[in-house]
Structure formats: structure tokens, C-alpha cells
Amino acid sequence: MALEKIKQGWHNITHRKKAQAYGDSGDSESTARWGWLLLPIVLLGLALVVLGCYWSFTPTLFNVSARTEAALVEYERKSVVGAATTVSLITVADTLLNKPGGYLSNDVTPPSLWLDNMPHWEYGVIIQVRDMSKAMREAFSRSQSQSLEDENLATAESRFNFNNDSWLFPATEKQYREGITHLNRYLQRLADPADKNAQFFARADNLRYWLSTVETRLGNLSQRLSASVGQQRINTDLAGDSVASQATPAPGDDFVKTPWLEIDDIYFEARGSAWALIHFLRAVEHDFADVLEKKNALVSLRQIIRELEATQHRIHSPMILNGSGFGLWANHSLVMASYISRANAAIIDLRELLAQG
Numbered sequence: 001m002a003l004e005k006i007k008q009g010w011h012n013i014t015h016r017k018k019a020q021a022y023g024d025s026g027d028s029e030s031t032a033r034w035g036w037l038l039l040p041i042v043l044l045g046l047a048l049v050v051l052g053c054y055w056s057f058t059p060t061l062f063n064v065s066a067r068t069e070a071a072l073v074e075y076e077r078k079s080v081v082g083a084a085t086t087v088s089l090i091t092v093a094d095t096l097l098n099k100p101g102g103y104l105s106n107d108v109t110p111p112s113l114w115l116d117n118m119p120h121w122e123y124g125v126i127i128q129v130r131d132m133s134k135a136m137r138e139a140f141s142r143s144q145s146q147s148l149e150d151e152n153l154a155t156a157e158s159r160f161n162f163n164n165d166s167w168l169f170p171a172t173e174k175q176y177r178e179g180i181t182h183l184n185r186y187l188q189r190l191a192d193p194a195d196k197n198a199q200f201f202a203r204a205d206n207l208r209y210w211l212s213t214v215e216t217r218l219g220n221l222s223q224r225l226s227a228s229v230g231q232q233r234i235n236t237d238l239a240g241d242s243v244a245s246q247a248t249p250a251p252g253d254d255f256v257k258t259p260w261l262e263i264d265d266i267y268f269e270a271r272g273s274a275w276a277l278i279h280f281l282r283a284v285e286h287d288f289a290d291v292l293e294k295k296n297a298l299v300s301l302r303q304i305i306r307e308l309e310a311t312q313h314r315i316h317s318p319m320i321l322n323g324s325g326f327g328l329w330a331n332h333s334l335v336m337a338s339y340i341s342r343a344n345a346a347i348i349d350l351r352e353l354l355a356q357g
Contacts, residue, residue: 052111055101056118058271061312062095064088064282075191081287082140082200086187088283089136092276093129093160093180096122097173106165106172119165120265124272126164127217132280133157133179135210140200141186150198152189156182202288204295204354211351214277218344221270225337228266228322230257263333264320270336274311274343281305291354300350307343311336 068084077083097103104112105119112118137153159179166172189198234253258266285292285301292298315332323329 048111051101052115055104055112056115057100058118058121058268058275058312059095059099061275061278061309062091064091064279065286067091068283068286071187072191075188077191080191080200081202082190083187084283084286085132085136085140085200085280086183086190088279089129089132090180090183090187092125092279093176093183096125096129097176097180103173103176106167108167117264117268120268121272121275123164124269124274125276126160128273128276128280130157130160131213131217132210133160133183135206135213136200139206139209140202141198143199143201150186152182152186152198155179156186200287202291204291207284207288207291208351208354211347211354215344215347215351217273218340218347221266221273222337222341222344224258224266225270225333225340227256227258228263228331228333229325258333260322263322267320267333267336270340271311274308274340278305278308278312281308295353295356297350297353300346300353304343304346304350307339307346310339 064084064087068087069078071087072078072080072083101112101118103122104115105122107113133153133156137149137157141150141153142148156179159175159182162170162172162175164172166175186198189195190200192198281301281304285298285305289298292301317330317332320332321330322333323331325331325334
């Protein structure tokens with residue numbers, strides 16, 4: 001009897017071990033199968049992350065003078081008034097489309113789908129492109145307010161003002177490329193001595209016209225950047241005019257603070273805007289050299305460029321920090337606002353200098 005119980009117990013143990021062995025084998029095969037399925041997914045995810053990081057690097061500054069000289073070689077001209085401004089506008093717009101990853105603001109696929117810093121950088125650039133193309137159509141290419149506007153510049157401006165995030169029907173890139181094509185046609189006509197219809201008038205009043213737009217853009221960016229820590233601001237909308245009025249009532253003072261999720265967006269928009277402005281101001285330094293020298297304003301312009309160049313310094317942080325103004329951690333928005341504000345103040349002084357006889 002005892003021997004039968006021992007045999008039965010040994011049989012149960014052996015059967016259990018075999019069952020466990022078969023079960024472990026099944027689990028191992030299942031794990032291996034899922035491992036082979038997960039491996040390409042993980043590798044794809046890592047590749048998208050690396051690609052997204054690479055696409056998020058902002059383009060470096062280019063040499064406006066060198067690009068202008070290279071463009072004029074094709075037309076066998078050494079110097080043409082307005083060529084530097086036109087070439088810088090073409091190159092800035094072309095960089096939007098041909099930088100690593102191309103134009104990302106209208107992409108609907110990974111990794112650009114979840115990238116937000118570069119699209120806001122692109123938006124800052126395209127705003128400056130639109131302002132410059134408008135100034136070229138309305139001021140730089142016209143001798144007076146009653147003169148005809150240049151057809152190529154008018155078409156280019158309309159193309160650059162197309163919706164910046166249209167994916168298809170038509171795509172934003174197609175519209176911007178057409179704008180670049182019309183700028184190239186204008187440059188070709190400008191470099192042709194026989195074509196008297198393509199003109200660029202480097203006058204002080206034309207330059208002041210464009211600088212007034214730059215002034216308002218930088219002032220807006222400075223206010224938005226400074227609001228990263230929150231400020232109690234006094235309403236000065238009607239200051240300076242005792243009989244001024246506004247459509248809707250507004251409080252005497254208000255607390256203004258940029259939402260936490262928008263802080264890096266505004267920062268990169270300002271960085272992109274400053275990047276484009278640096279090239280346009282360098283082109284202005286070349287095309288309006290005689291005007292600036294006569295007004296003794298060349299040094300003032302170079303100081304503006306230097307202030308904006310400081311906004312392009314490398315960011316030594318994996319994210320845009322938002323520490324308090326005098327706190328332990330850095331506040332990148334306030335640093336950017338400082339450079340933008342100083343450049344804006346210098347532009348105001350430059351406009352006043354250009355207005356003097």
C-alpha cells in the first residue's frame with residue numbers, strides 16, 4: 001500500500017514537471033515571436049526620434065555678400081542696387097523649403113507631426129519674408145505712390161501670403177516656390193541694363209517704411225517673450241491723446257502671462273524672425289550704403305545686426321527653461337526679449353536718424 005502511494009506521488013511529480021516544461025517552451029516561443037515583432041517597431045521609433053532631432057536644428061547664417069556676387073555672375077554684373085536685398089529674400093525663402101526635413105509646418109506624418117519648435121521657427125521666418133516682399137512691392141521698387149507696381153513682386157507677395165500650413169490643394173511649398181520664381185525673374189530684369197521697368201530705389205524714406213514694420217514686429221515679440229513670467233501691466237492703449245477712444249472697454253491694468261505650453265513656441269518664433277532679419281539688414285547695409293553713410297547711420301545699423309546675432313547663439317539646454325526673473329533657473333524667453341528689445345530700440349533711433357535732413 002505504501003509502495004503504491006510512493007509510485008503514485010512520483011508519477012504526479014513527473015507529470016507536473018513535464019507539463020511545466022511544455023508550458024515554459026510555449027511561453028518562450030511566444031516571447032520570441034513577440035520579440036521579433038517588437039524589434040522593428042522599437043528601431044523605427046528610435047530612427048524617428050533621431051530624425052526629428054536632426055530636423056529640429058535651425059539653419060546657420062549665410063553670407064549675403066557672397067550669395068549676391070554668385071547670383072550676379074550669371075548676369076555678368078558686379079554690382080546692382082537692390083540685388084543684395086532681392087538675393088537675401090530669395091535665399092531666406094529657399095532655406096525654408098530646402099533645409100533638413102524641408103518645410104515642416106504643413107506635414108501630417110511623423111516625425112514632423114509632433115515637432116512644434118521648427119514650425120514656429122518657420123512661422124517667424126515667413127512673417128519677415130512677407131513684410132520684406134510687401135516693402136519691395138510698395139516702396140523699394142516704386143519711385144512714388146502713383147507709380148506702377150512691379151508685376152513679379154506683386155505676384156511674389158501674394159504667393160508668400162498663402163496659408164502657411166496647407167498640405168494639399170494646393171500645398172504651401174508650391175505657392176512659396178512660385179514666389180521664389182517671380183523674385184528670380186525680378187532679379188533677372190533688375191540685372192539687365194536694357195530693362196528700364198525693373199527698378200530698386202535706395203532712398204531713406206523707403207528704408208524707413210520697412211523699418212517701421214520691423215519695429216512693430218519686434219515690439220510684439222518683445223512683449224510676448226517678457227510675459228513668460230507673468231506681469232501686471234498698465235493699459236497704455238489711449239495714452240498721449242485726451243480725446244482718444246476704443247471700440248470696447250478694457251481694464252486699467254491686467255495680468256498678462258504666456259501659457260506654459262506656448263513659451264517655447266514664442267521663443268522659436270522670435271529666433272526665426274531674428275534669423276531672417278539679420279540677412280535682410282545685412283542686405284540693406286549693402287544696398288543702402290550711400291544713404292546710411294550720408295546720414296552717418298551705418299554704425300547704428302551694424303549695432304542692430306549685432307544685437308540680433310546674439311539671438312542665434314547655441315542653446316545649452318534640452319528644453320526652453322522658464323525660471324523666474326531673478327530665480328535660480330534660467331529664463332530663455334527673458335534673455336531673448338532683452339536682445340530683441342535692444343535691437344528694437346536701436347531701430348527706432350535709426351528711423352529718427354534717417355528722417356533728419
